[in-house]
Amino acid sequence: MTRQHIEAKINGDNCDFLCESNETLLSVIRNQLQLTGTKEGCSTGDCGACSVMLDDRLVCSCLTLAVEVEGKNIDTIEGMSNGEDLHVLQKKFLEHAALQCGICTPGFLIAARALLEKNPDPTETEVRYWLAGNLCRCTGYHKIVEAVLDAAEEMRG
Amino acid sequence: MSDIIAYEEKELKIIGTRPIRPDGVDKVTGRARYGADINLPGQLYGSVYRSPHAHALIKSIDVSAALAMPGVKAVITGDDLEDMPSQFIPVGEMIVNFRDMTRNVMAREKVLYDGHPIAAIAAISESIAKEALKKIKIDFEILPHVIDVVEAMKPGAPLLHKDQHTLIERKRLGSEPIIESPPKEPSNIAKRLTWEKGDIENAFSKAHIIIEREFNTKPVHQGYIEPHAAVASCTEDGQVEVYTCSQGHFVIRSQCAKLLGIEVSKIKVIPTELGGGFGGKNNVYLEPLAIMLSRIVHRPVKMVMSRNEVFRASGPSPAGHVKVKIGCDKNGKIIAADAQIDMQSGAFPGSPLPQATITCFTRYDIENVRVIGHDVTTNRPKVAAYRAPGAPIAAFGVESVMDELAENLSIDPLDLRIMNAAKQGTQTYYGVTFPQIGFLETLKRAKAHKNYNVPLEKNQGRGVATGFWMNIGNDTTSSLNVNDDGTIALTIGTIDVAGGSRSSLAMMVAEEFGIDSDKVRVTTGDTSQLGFNFVTAGSRGTFAGGIVAVLAARKAIEECKIRAAKTWNVPLDEVVWEDGFARPASSNVGGFDPLPLSDIAKNASKTGGPIAGHSEKNVQGAGPGFGTQIVDVEVDKETGSIKILRHTIIQDAGKAIHPAYVEGQYQGGAVQGIGWALNEEYIYGDDGRLQNPGFLDYRVPVASDVPFIDTDIVEVPNPYHPYGVRGIGEVPIIPPTAAIANAVYNATGIRFNSLPLSPPKVLAAITKK
Numbered sequence: 001m002t003r004q005h006i007e008a009k010i011n012g013d014n015c016d017f018l019c020e021s022n023e024t025l026l027s028v029i030r031n032q033l034q035l036t037g038t039k040e041g042c043s044t045g046d047c048g049a050c051s052v053m054l055d056d057r058l059v060c061s062c063l064t065l066a067v068e069v070e071g072k073n074i075d076t077i078e079g080m081s082n083g084e085d086l087h088v089l090q091k092k093f094l095e096h097a098a099l100q101c102g103i104c105t106p107g108f109l110i111a112a113r114a115l116l117e118k119n120p121d122p123t124e125t126e127v128r129y130w131l132a133g134n135l136c137r138c139t140g141y142h143k144i145v146e147a148v149l150d151a152a153e154e155m156r157g
Numbered sequence: 158m159s160d161i162i163a164y165e166e167k168e169l170k171i172i173g174t175r176p177i178r179p180d181g182v183d184k185v186t187g188r189a190r191y192g193a194d195i196n197l198p199g200q201l202y203g204s205v206y207r208s209p210h211a212h213a214l215i216k217s218i219d220v221s222a223a224l225a226m227p228g229v230k231a232v233i234t235g236d237d238l239e240d241m242p243s244q245f246i247p248v249g250e251m252i253v254n255f256r257d258m259t260r261n262v263m264a265r266e267k268v269l270y271d272g273h274p275i276a277a278i279a280a281i282s283e284s285i286a287k288e289a290l291k292k293i294k295i296d297f298e299i300l301p302h303v304i305d306v307v308e309a310m311k312p313g314a315p316l317l318h319k320d321q322h323t324l325i326e327r328k329r330l331g332s333e334p335i336i337e338s339p340p341k342e343p344s345n346i347a348k349r350l351t352w353e354k355g356d357i358e359n360a361f362s363k364a365h366i367i368i369e370r371e372f373n374t375k376p377v378h379q380g381y382i383e384p385h386a387a388v389a390s391c392t393e394d395g396q397v398e399v400y401t402c403s404q405g406h407f408v409i410r411s412q413c414a415k416l417l418g419i420e421v422s423k424i425k426v427i428p429t430e431l432g433g434g435f436g437g438k439n440n441v442y443l444e445p446l447a448i449m450l451s452r453i454v455h456r457p458v459k460m461v462m463s464r465n466e467v468f469r470a471s472g473p474s475p476a477g478h479v480k481v482k483i484g485c486d487k488n489g490k491i492i493a494a495d496a497q498i499d500m501q502s503g504a505f506p507g508s509p510l511p512q513a514t515i516t517c518f519t520r521y522d523i524e525n526v527r528v529i530g531h532d533v534t535t536n537r538p539k540v541a542a543y544r545a546p547g548a549p550i551a552a553f554g555v556e557s558v559m560d561e562l563a564e565n566l567s568i569d570p571l572d573l574r575i576m577n578a579a580k581q582g583t584q585t586y587y588g589v590t591f592p593q594i595g596f597l598e599t600l601k602r603a604k605a606h607k608n609y610n611v612p613l614e615k616n617q618g619r620g621v622a623t624g625f626w627m628n629i630g631n632d633t634t635s636s637l638n639v640n641d642d643g644t645i646a647l648t649i650g651t652i653d654v655a656g657g658s659r660s661s662l663a664m665m666v667a668e669e670f671g672i673d674s675d676k677v678r679v680t681t682g683d684t685s686q687l688g689f690n691f692v693t694a695g696s697r698g699t700f701a702g703g704i705v706a707v708l709a710a711r712k713a714i715e716e717c718k719i720r721a722a723k724t725w726n727v728p729l730d731e732v733v734w735e736d737g738f739a740r741p742a743s744s745n746v747g748g749f750d751p752l753p754l755s756d757i758a759k760n761a762s763k764t765g766g767p768i769a770g771h772s773e774k775n776v777q778g779a780g781p782g783f784g785t786q787i788v789d790v791e792v793d794k795e796t797g798s799i800k801i802l803r804h805t806i807i808q809d810a811g812k813a814i815h816p817a818y819v820e821g822q823y824q825g826g827a828v829q830g831i832g833w834a835l836n837e838e839y840i841y842g843d844d845g846r847l848q849n850p851g852f853l854d855y856r857v858p859v860a861s862d863v864p865f866i867d868t869d870i871v872e873v874p875n876p877y878h879p880y881g882v883r884g885i886g887e888v889p890i891i892p893p894t895a896a897i898a899n900a901v902y903n904a905t906g907i908r909f910n911s912l913p914l915s916p917p918k919v920l921a922a923i924t925k926k
Contacts, residue, residue, distance in 0.1 A: 030194075035187070036187070036190070036193075036194040037186065037187015037188065038187070039191070039193075039382070039383070039432070040193065040384070040461075041383070041384070041852075042464040042851060043463060044851050044853065046851060046853045047382055047464075049382055076187070077185075077186065077187035078187050080186070080187075081186055086182070086185065090185040093181075093185050094177045094178070094181045094182070094185060096817075097175070097178070097818060097820075099181065100656060100818075100821055101381070101382075101383070101430075101431060101433045101654075101655030102180070102183075102184030102185075102189055102430065102432070102655070103191055103382045103383045103430075103432030103433060104382050105184050105185055106185075106187045109185060124865075125861075127860070129860075129861045131860040131861075132859040132861040132862075133859075134859075134860070135380075135382055135859065136382070136860075137379075137380045137382055137435070137825070137829070137857065138433060138655050139821055139824060139825050139828075140821075140824035140825045140826075140827060140828030140829075140858075140863065140866050141824075141859075141860040141863060142820075142865050142866050143817070143820075143821060143824070144860070145865070146865075
C-alpha cells in the first residue's frame with residue numbers, strides 16, 4: 001500500500017508523517033507522534049477516550065482517518081496546559097477528585113473544554129448530555145460534572 | 158486475634174483532609190503511562206487467534222502459511238504450553254487449578270467459548286500480525302453448547318468437561334465440614350456448597366409469613382476503559398521482564414512462573430498505571446502469551462486486546478439464578494431464611510460462589526439459615542471477580558424479598574431491616590462473630606435522611622436495599638526510606654487500583670511522622686523490590702496497605718528516636734516523637750532543642766547510616782463493611798425507560814482517610830450497580846456467539862443517565878486498624894439492583910425478578926398489566 005505524506009499541526013507545532021490510507025488519527029498520534037495521552041478504549045467511537053480537537057471540531061480520533069488531517073490543527077491533552085499553569089479544567093478535576101484511574105480523563109478534559117468554548121454557562125443537564133459520549137467507569141460522573149460546572153464559573157470570572 | 162494493630166482514638170491533623178492526589182497531575186496532562194502506553198525498543202506486536210465457536214473440538218491447527226508470511230516472527234498454540242494435571246495449587250495466595258488456567262490462556266483439545274484463544278502470532282507490525290491471523294487454518298468439529306446456567310444444570314445438557322463430577326460440600330455451623338462422595342455421572346455442576354445454621358424446616362413451620370421468589374441476573378462486564386495490555390521481554394539467558402496493567406503484579410508473576418515453568422526470581426513484573434480493573438485484572442490473559450512469543454524471538458513483544466476481545470475473552474461477572482425464601486413472625490422478626498444460588502462460572506469452574514453464599518443473608522441476625530450454591534460451567538468466558546464478586550446477585554433476591562415482606566407486614570422497609578440488623582456479637586452462619594460494625598448506624602441515618610422523606614410524584618417510586626462485604630487483609634509489604642532532607646519515600650506493593658490508595662497511604666505515614674502529606678512520595682514497586690503482595694481486591698488496598706505503611710513508619714520513627722538519643726547522649730526512653738520532632742520526654746532529660754526530622758535525616762550518616770523502616774505482613778482484622786442505599790426513580794410508562802431521580806448512599810467507612818476518595822468509591826460503585834440494574838447484559842445468539850461485544854450495544858451508564866449521587870459517610874472505627882479503616886470499595890455496588898427494582902415496584906406496582914430492567918422489558922410488563 002502506498003503511504004501518504006501528511007502535513008499538519010499538533011498542539012501548535014508543525015508535524016508531518018507517513019500513513020497508510022486506512023490508518024486512524026489515533027494510531028498516528030499514539031504510535032508515530034508518540035503522544036500517548038490520547039487513549040484507545042474501544043476503537044469504535046463509543047467511549048470518547050480518544051477525543052481530540054481537529055481545528056474547532058471535537059472528534060473521536062479512532063474514527064478519523066489520519067489522511068483527513070492534512071493542513072489541519074490537532075489539539076490533544078498534551079497541549080492543554082500552557083507549560084506553566086494547568087488549564088482551569090485540569091485544576092478543577094484535581095480539586096474535585098474528578099478522576100480515579102484516569103484513563104478517561106484526557107478525553108473528558110478535551111470534551112469539556114470544547115463544551116465551555118461553545119457554552120460558557122452550561123446547566124448540569126447540558127454538561128451531562130455533552131459528556132455523554134465519554135465513558136467513565138470509576139467515578140459515577142458526580143465529581144466530573146461538579147468540576148466542569150466549577151471550572152465554567154471560574155472561567156466566566 | 159493476636160496479630161492485630163489496634164485502633165487508637167487520637168487527634169488527627171492530616172487524616173480526614175482532602176489533599177490532591179499524587180498521581181493527579183500526570184493523569185490530567187496525559188503523562189500517566191498505562192499498559193498500552195509502554196513501548197520497548199525493537200518490540201514486536203502480538204495478536205491472538207480466537208475461537209469463533211462456543212464449543213468445538215480442535216481437530217487440527219495449521220500455522221505454516223501464517224509463519225511463512227514476511228514479517229511474522231513467531232507463532233504459538235496450546236501445544237507450546239506444558240499441560241498441567243488437574244489439581245488445586247496455592248500460587249500467589251490463590252487456589253488455582255492450573256489444568257484449567259493453562260487451557261483458558263490457550264485452548265487445547267477443544268474450545269469452550271466464543272473468543273477462546275487458540276494461537277498467537279508475533280510480527281513486526283500490528284497490521285502484519287492481524288493479517289497473519291487470517292492465514293491460520295483450523296479444522297473444528299462443532300459441538301452442542303450451553304449458555305444458560307439453568308439449562309447447563311439439567312441432566313443431558315451439553316457437557317463441557319466429561320470428567321467433571323460435582324464436589325459436594327456441606328458446612329453446618331458448629332460441625333466439621335462434610336464432603337460427600339461425588340455422583341457417578343459427570344455434570345456441568347462443578348460444586349454444590351451448602352451452609353446451614355439452626356433448623357429451617359422447623360422454623361418455617363412456625364412462621365407468620367413466608368415469601369419465596371425466584372430471580373435471574375445476567376453476566377455483566379467490569380467495563381474498565383483500559384483494555385488488557387502487556388509487553389514482555391525475554392533474554393537469551395532466560396530473564397523475563399513484563400510490563401502489565403493488573404491489580405496484582407506479584408500474582409501475575411506467580412501465575413506466569415507456574416504456567417511457563419520459570420523460576421520466580423527470573424521474572425520481573427513492572428506494574429503500569431491501571432486504567433480500571435474492578436476485579437477483572439487479577440489473572441493472566443496476555444502475559445504468558447507475550448512471554449512465550451518473546452522467549453522464541455528474544456525481542457520484546459507487545460500485546461493489547463481490542464474492546465471486542467475484552468468482552469469476549471476476559472472475565473465478566475457470573476449470571477445467577479437465585480431462589481430466596483424468608484419467613485418472619487408477626488412482628489417482622491426473621492426466623493428462617495433459605496436460598497439457592499446457581500452461578501455460572503464460564504468455561505472453567507470457579508465462580509465467586511463462596512462470596513455469594515456467605516454474603517447472602519449476613520446483613521441480618523437470623524437463627525435458622527440454609528444457603529445452597531452451585532458452581533456451574535457454561536460455554537462463556539471464565540468469570541472473573543467484579544466488585545463484591547457474587548454479592549450483588551444474591552442481594553438482588555434477598556433485598557427484593559425483604560421489600561415484599563415489609564409491604565405485607567405494613568412495616569417501613571428500613572424499620573424491618575433495623576429490627577433484623579446484624580450487630581456486634583451477631584454470629585453469622587459461616588462462623589464469624591461480628592466485632593464492632595456500623596450497619597445499624599447506616600439504617601438509622603437512612604431513615605432520618607432528607608432524601609427518604611422527599612414527596613414523590615406520579616410514576617415515581619422509592620426503594621431501599623442494603624449491602625455487606627466482609628473485606629480482606631492478606632499478604633502486604635512496604636518499604637519506607639527517610640531521605641536526607643527529611644522527606645519520605647514509601648514503596649508499596651499493592652496496586653493503587655484508582656481509588657487513591659497512594660494518597661491515603663501518604664496521609665497515614667504523614668500523620669505518623671507529624672509532617673505534611675506532600676512530603677511523602679508513594680511509589681508502587683516492581684516485583685523485584687518488595688516481598689509478595691496479594692492482588693488489590695476485596696477492598697484491601699487502603700486497609701492492608703495502610704497497616705504495613707504505618708508499621709514501616711513506626712519502625713523508622715523508632716530509629717529516628719534512637720538517633721536523637723545518641724545525639725543527646727540520653728537513654729532512648731527519654732526521647733519522644735511529636736509533630737515531626739524528637740523531643741526530650743520531660744524537662745528533666747536536659748535542655749535539648751527538639752530535633753526536627755530534617756536534621757535527624759541530614760545527620761543520619763554520622764549517627765549510624767540511612768534511616769528506614771519496612772513491614773511484611775499477612776494482615777488480619779479486616780473490618781466488615783455495610784451500607785444502605787435509597788433510590789428514587791421515575792418510570793416512563795410510554796417507553797418503559799427508568800430515570801434515576803435521586804440516589805443516596807449511607808455507608809460505614811470505619812474512618813475516611815481521604816473523604817473525597819471514599820465518596821468517589823461510593824458514587825462509582827453505585828453507578829456500576831445502576832448499569833447492572835438497568836441496561837448491562839451479555840447477549841448471546843443461538844450460535845453461542847456474543848452479540849454485543851462493544852460499548853454501543855453493551856450499554857454502561859453515561860453522564861446523562863444518572864443524577865448527582867448523594868453520599869453520607871458513617872464512621873464506626875474498625876478496632877483492628879490503627880486509624881479505624883474498613884474496606885469500602887465493594888459494598889456500594891451491592892444494593893442498587895434491588896433498591897432500583899423496589900423503587901420501580903413502588904412506582905408501578907410491578908415486581909421485576911430478572912435483570913436488567915431495560916425499557917423493552919419494563920414496557921412489556923406495564924402493557925401486560
